[in-house]
Amino acid sequence: MELRNLKTFQTAATCLNFTKAAKILNFSQPTVTSQIRALEQEIGSPLFFRIGRETFLTRQGHIVKKYAERISGSIEEMKQALKNSDCSGNRKLVIAASETFCTHYFPPIIRAYLKEFPDAGIRMITCNSNEVIDGVNRNTFDIGIISDVYHKSGITNLVISDREDLILIVSRKLHETYSRSDLFARFPFIRYEISGPFREQMDSFIRGAGLNPKHMIETSSLEAVKSAVLNDIGVGLIARNLVGKELSGGQLVEIKQNKPVVKIRTSLIIATQKMSDSRTARLVELISLNWNGIQA
Missing domain, CATH: 1.10.10.10 (Winged helix-like DNA-binding domain superfamily/Winged helix DNA-binding domain)
Structure with missing residues (x-):
């Protein structure tokens, strides 16, 4: 007919x-x-x-x-x-991640993406992992980057990095001035504020290192953890990949631990149905392919 x-x-x-x-x-x-x-x-x-x-x-x-x-x-x-x-190419893709990821990881990825789709619109939102998860669930964010993993029906979780470990860091100045015991006695312990599996990993690290910090500073920004340590405020707990340049340049020093390495994972989360959009799927692919090659 x-x-x-x-x-x-x-x-x-x-x-x-x-x-x-x-x-x-x-x-x-x-x-x-x-x-x-x-x-x-x-x-x-x-x-x-x-x-x-x-x-x-x-x-x-x-x-x-x-x-x-x-x-x-x-x-x-x-x-x-x-x-x-x-x-759909005129719609802005909304990406949510921590300040460090938005500042250091995404620029080269977005640059590669825009070479393929020069008319694409992108909006970057800086927030912590809990807020990323909430935004992806509410359809406020298209793509989210979180610490550890998140499993839920209708949400795709792609582990984009599982090679990094948690480390203790201190500024060069404090490292050269104080002993290990004095560092933890005199200065606060600085760490990322988050709930869920990543916090459990941090707690496991602290227990395994035999640490009992008397003063604790928690911040929802990974960048703030790094900045506080660089400014001689205290000892920080952070993922190695987030301070690679500062460790190589000597501004920060790793406090070595006689304990098993605590590996951390970084994941991309997205509503599964959104993977059917070819442009969104291509951005997800670029993130997965390039993430481990970027040094913050």
Whole structure:
């Protein structure tokens, strides 16, 4: 059954006049008549009958009209959906991650992404892992980066890094001035404020190192942990990859531990249905491919 014949029939069935239908469709009247006759032959029943100068629908005509309108409506919905899909590149992709990830990790990834999609819009939101999870669940964020992993139906969790370990850091100045015992006795212990598996890993590290810090400073910013230690405020607990440059440059010193390494994971989370969008999927792929090659 050809859609063009159904469309011609629907127009003729609405105005009940082949001449008017031809005018609306910009067809000749014989074309309208021919297409309706073809549809009637396919169905095996007449769709119109005439009484004097008036044209009416047969019982079969009413049935075909009802379903033709449904088909027409579905086609229009499909066209609108395709149009919205074509315009998806104009929608801003919202990415949420910690300040450190947004500042140091995403610039080279976004640069590579924009080479492929120069018209793409991106919005970066800085927040902690708990806020990232909440935003992805509420559909406020498209892509989120969190510490550790998150499992929930409808959410895809991709581990993008599991090579890094937690370390204790201190500024070069404090390291050269105070002994290990004095550092923990005199200065506060600085760590990332978060609940869930990552906090459990930090607590495990502290217990395993035999530490019992008397003063604790918690901050929701990983960048703030690093900055506080660089400014001689205290001893920090942080992932190695987040202070790689400062360790290499000598501004920070790792306080070595005689204990098993506590490995941490970094994950990308996204509503599973959003992976069907090709542009979003490509950004996820670029993040996964490049994340471990970036040094904060």
